[in-house]
Amino acid sequence: MVYGNDTADAFFGLLDEKLVIYVPYTHATPDLDASISAADPQLKYDAFRHRLSHTGLVTASQQAALKAVAGVTQDFKDAIDELFARGEAAVGLFFTQHPEFKLAYDVALVKPHAERHGAFVTAFRPHLASRRKRQQALQRLASAAGVDSVLCRCIVDSEGTQKALQADGRPDLSALDDALAQEVGGLEASFYFRDTPTGKLDKKVPAADTLDYAPGANPLPDPGVMSGVWRGRVEAPETGLYNIIATAGAGASVGIVLRGKALSLVQAGSTWRNKEAISLASGTLYTLEVSVAKVKDVVSIEWETPTRKREVIPAQYLYPPSTREAFSRTYVRLLKAASLTTVLHLTADEFLHFATVDEYHVDGAGWLNALPAAGSAAAATAIALLKPLEALLYLRHHQARTDGRRHLTAGRAQRSECGVDRTGRSALSPDGLEFSIGARPSRSVRNRCQPDGPS
Secondary structure, three states, rough: OOOOOOHHHHHHHHHHOOOEEEEEOOOOOOOOOOHHHOOOOOEEEEEEEEEEEEEEOOOOOHHHHEEEEOOHHHHHHHHHHHHHHHHHHHHHHHHHHHHHHHHHHHHOOOOOHHHHHHHHHHHHHHHHHHHHHHHHHHHHHHHOOOHHHHHHHHOOOOOOOOOOEEEEEEEEEOOOOHHHHHHHOOEEEEEEEEOOOOOOOEEEEEEEEOOOOEEEOEEEOOOOEEEEEEEEEEEEOOOEEEEEEEEEEOOOOOEEEOOOOEOEEEEEEEEEEEEEOOOOOEOOOOEHHHHEEEEEEEEEEEEEEOOOOOOOOOOHHOOOOOHHHHHHHHHHHHHHHHHHHOOOOOOOHHHHHHHOOHOEEOOOOOHHHOOOOOOOOOHHHHHHHHHHHHHHHHHHHHHHHHHHHHHHHOOOOOOOOEEEEOOEEEOOOOHHHHHHHHOOOOOOOOHHHOOOOOO
């Protein structure tokens, strides 16, 4: 479910004008005067509970009409004002929590009642699809990392301006956006407007999703003689033998490097292919670099298998280095954060507080973003990280002492000290805190964070 039942009920209560708002009020008679009911049939009075209610929001025009009814008291007018204010507060609170609903709500609200749901769905569908995509990505990420889904969401997709873990190099986005960026397929393309792919880089495309260039639909960036390098990772859709084929114009030269090794190529006219078939495993990422020198009009990069006809390599099997490297760093930081939470027995909310509070920021951002994804942190960063880590250790120490007192009171004394968790593992052991800070993803992690397949 993209949104919970409570959110859906609250929204459609607003849209369908079925939200009931109450205020305390005592009327002179058990029933409202006929003139009041005629002015607004949705206004009701409960003589037993001494309260005035309105089904749907009180609009400004309804507010004015009810207060203008002849003979009403000031208490009645004040109650109407309060009904109006509470309705506005309810709307404001809902759209503060869910601002993404507001535009579609405004579009649907002006429609006749029978058309409102359809109008809302049409206007809201793009956002709904995006939100569902984020939920699915979060579930897959949590499953791959072996992290509780609630904790995973708190770390990589925390709401509000304070994000526990930001997208790598993009502080305005959450870390989950690094995972979503993996759906952008293609290879990084570097173009040099000369005979060789050397010297000054003239144009760079972060993710070229169509590896088939020709005049017209997808021309090369320079109409003259030029060179290019396409690099990234390729994923085999099925296990088996593959040929990689590059086509360029007359007079061009081609090189193909797979898994860091240059392939032996054979040339037939304007086509180059590997001399011997290559064995690739399904679901494994392999580094790929194709360089073409002194080309003018046409370049294509294709593959074929005994069961798969020759085709331009589809973008869905290609991964540009920029998105993959950013996601790898984010993934490592997620594992480190999850390890800390597990070792210190923290709840997701407790960890989220320590990860976002200003007091523990490093270089203007949450300290999780300063955790090294490879190697060791710089000296200044390591010193800055001590503060939040010491705070987490202090919290764990306090919780352990409290737990110890409870166990003693119950006659079940249990050793619980700072540096020793409830299983008795030392924080200095391979399963303890210091190891968790340096945790790296295992070789079993699939796809985006795995190393190249076997040579």
